[in-house]
Amino acid sequence: MATRIDVNGLTAYYGKFKAVADVNLTIEPKNVTAFIGPSGCGKSTVLRTLNRMHEVLPNARVEGEVLLDGEDLYGPGMDPVNVRRTVGMVFQRPNPFPTMSIRENVIAGLKLNGVRNKALLDERVEESLRGANLWEEVKDRLNRPGAGLSGGQQQRLCIARAIAVEPQVLLMDEPCSALDPISTLAIEDLITKLKSSFTIVIVTHNMQQASRVSDSTAFFSLEKTGDPGRLVEFDKTSKIFSNPTEKRTEDYVSGRFG
Amino acid sequence: MSTATAPEPVVTGEDRLNLRGQTLPRWTPLAVAAGSVVLALLIYFVTPVDSEIQIVLMAAILFLIAMSAASTVVEGARRARDRFATTLVYTAFLLALIPLVAVLVSVISKGAKRLDLDFFTHSMNNIGARDAGGGIYHAIIGTVEQVVIASAIAVPFGLLVAIYLVEYGQGRISRVISFFVDVLTGLPSIIAGLFVLSFWVLALGFGFSGFAGALALVVLMIPTVVRSSEEMLKLVPNELREAGYALGVAKWRTILKVVVPTALPGIVTGVMLAVARVSGETAPVLLTVFGTNLINSNPFSGEQSSLPLYIYSQAGQPQQFAIDRAWAAALVLIIIIMLLNLIARLFAGRNRLK
Numbered sequence A: 001m002a003t004r005i006d007v008n009g010l011t012a013y014y015g016k017f018k019a020v021a022d023v024n025l026t027i028e029p030k031n032v033t034a035f036i037g038p039s040g041c042g043k044s045t046v047l048r049t050l051n052r053m054h055e056v057l058p059n060a061r062v063e064g065e066v067l068l069d070g071e072d073l074y075g076p077g078m079d080p081v082n083v084r085r086t087v088g089m090v091f092q093r094p095n096p097f098p099t100m101s102i103r104e105n106v107i108a109g110l111k112l113n114g115v116r117n118k119a120l121l122d123e124r125v126e127e128s129l130r131g132a133n134l135w136e137e138v139k140d141r142l143n144r145p146g147a148g149l150s151g152g153q154q155q156r157l158c159i160a161r162a163i164a165v166e167p168q169v170l171l172m173d174e175p176c177s178a179l180d181p182i183s184t185l186a187i188e189d190l191i192t193k194l195k196s197s198f199t200i201v202i203v204t205h206n207m208q209q210a211s212r213v214s215d216s217t218a219f220f221s222l223e224k225t226g227d228p229g230r231l232v233e234f235d236k237t238s239k240i241f242s243n244p245t246e247k248r249t250e251d252y253v254s255g256r257f258g
Numbered sequence B: 001m002s003t004a005t006a007p008e009p010v011v012t013g014e015d016r017l018n019l020r021g022q023t024l025p026r027w028t029p030l031a032v033a034a035g036s037v038v039l040a041l042l043i044y045f046v047t048p049v050d051s052e053i054q055i056v057l058m059a060a061i062l063f064l065i066a067m068s069a070a071s072t073v074v075e076g077a078r079r080a081r082d083r084f085a086t087t088l089v090y091t092a093f094l095l096a097l098i099p100l101v102a103v104l105v106s107v108i109s110k111g112a113k114r115l116d117l118d119f120f121t122h123s124m125n126n127i128g129a130r131d132a133g134g135g136i137y138h139a140i141i142g143t144v145e146q147v148v149i150a151s152a153i154a155v156p157f158g159l160l161v162a163i164y165l166v167e168y169g170q171g172r173i174s175r176v177i178s179f180f181v182d183v184l185t186g187l188p189s190i191i192a193g194l195f196v197l198s199f200w201v202l203a204l205g206f207g208f209s210g211f212a213g214a215l216a217l218v219v220l221m222i223p224t225v226v227r228s229s230e231e232m233l234k235l236v237p238n239e240l241r242e243a244g245y246a247l248g249v250a251k252w253r254t255i256l257k258v259v260v261p262t263a264l265p266g267i268v269t270g271v272m273l274a275v276a277r278v279s280g281e282t283a284p285v286l287l288t289v290f291g292t293n294l295i296n297s298n299p300f301s302g303e304q305s306s307l308p309l310y311i312y313s314q315a316g317q318p319q320q321f322a323i324d325r326a327w328a329a330a331l332v333l334i335i336i337i338m339l340l341n342l343i344a345r346l347f348a349g350r351n352r353l354k
């Protein structure tokens, strides 16, 4: 099972500053959706509204709705903690917990939520690490610190940690920007593989990456600094990269912008 | 060892890239230091300089001058400045060590004399200042109980305040709390003692007790614990908190299981400093615990003793026996604080992965 996301009239603020305005898009289940656009246009902001991570920052707030299988995340009575269990997230910079071993990192989400069953945890460690294509590399040193891995391995560890809690949706904010080309390919393969069980949204600055891994692409942009970012075009990835409707999209994906 | 000759540089003469530099041999500082000392001694013998401190000073200045001159000539001005700064830093380090070493040496040499089994197993019951013997059993019990009780109250409380300030507080309240913590930091310890004396011991009528002393120590510990824990919690990167939230872990649990463990080694160090500080407090304990020669292992009623009080009362006597006891007690106090430090570090180290 994976989940469909409908974003309706979403506007996000940082205090008084309106960072993105009026975003409408639909993210299909078991699809990879890519967010592209110039720096500062609000890709990360929109991504973080999808699991209520936006409001973690002081004074940040959201207007509009985000429907997860029809249910509004921002509706009354919704618990952000439960939302985040359903919609997981991987960050730009790998951030394994420094006090925990590889094994503990993977099951951190489960353990911190009170799962004690050792057999289940052991099973989940292997399953998640295999899922993140990391098992073979670390199976002999599960009790070593997670921070001792290479950057690419750490990022896959973070992916393993995110999928260990079995979310429906996985949000990834530039997951490869700190990685070398080989680790990047490893993660792209992983995304293609994860697609069969999760709905995936990925922010990327890499056009090739967007066209390689995603089914749909959302192009965000902003008129000038100080203005809120907006969704310019949202369509099938093949359409965005070959025959976009908007001139601005075409300029951006072909490298002519300004 | 290699017998292969280095390839000839392609570019020679003026055009060669100037990447290498002339360096003084590694033994130079030692040699210059030895030379300076010898020279200083010579000056000491031929001129009417007559203080040992002046020899040291003179040697240091000679070293500085000679080293800078040699370095400027051979290595150039930039390296010379570097050496100059390095020398100053080392000198400051050595100067800072002097009081520490001096205190340790004198306490150990004077305190070791009375450090026998009797000293640890006996109180001062029936022992006058003129008498030999006597011990610190009652004082150790008092100090340990008072400090443990004080820590048991102040550490959780201080840590909670720090967590509130860093993780939750933003508005007015946290600024007010912060302000009061600052005020408490500057509070003279005797005022804390007076406060507990007038409030707890006299007004509420609980009388002198180890617990009253612990309360005074709590007042002194809290600001240190709050401030140091606060700094450590602030150092924990926000990304770790977000990683916790993104896994669907509630905020308080993220703080408890991710943020605090990450900051723990630093927090422990801060707590140890606070403990070490209050273990040696004399004035507030004098006003609230009062002191006794007898063993009282109940911290909740009656006067107790404590090591600082013991040192204070013994060192105030003119008899050699009493003074020896004071030195030995001082040594024990230092050892206890160092042991506490060691235990805390081992404990904190267990949480750090290798």
Ligand SMILES: Nc1ncnc2c1ncn2[C@@H]1O[C@H](COP(=O)(O)OP(=O)(O)OP(=O)(O)O)[C@@H](O)[C@H]1O
Residues within 6 Å of the ligand: A014, A017, A019, A037, A038, A039, A040, A041, A042, A043, A044, A045, A046, A057, A229
């Ligand atoms: N914590 C914050 N406080 C205030 N403003 C913020 C904050 N984070 C982002 N912004 C602003 O919101 C706007 C959108 O930022 P966002 O991080 O979403 O951009 P982005 O598209 O992800 O850019 P990039 O590609 O560089 O990551 C920017 O103008 C940015 O300055």
Ligand SMILES: [Mg+2]
Residues within 6 Å of the ligand: A043, A044, A045, A173, A203
């Ligand atoms: Mg971003």
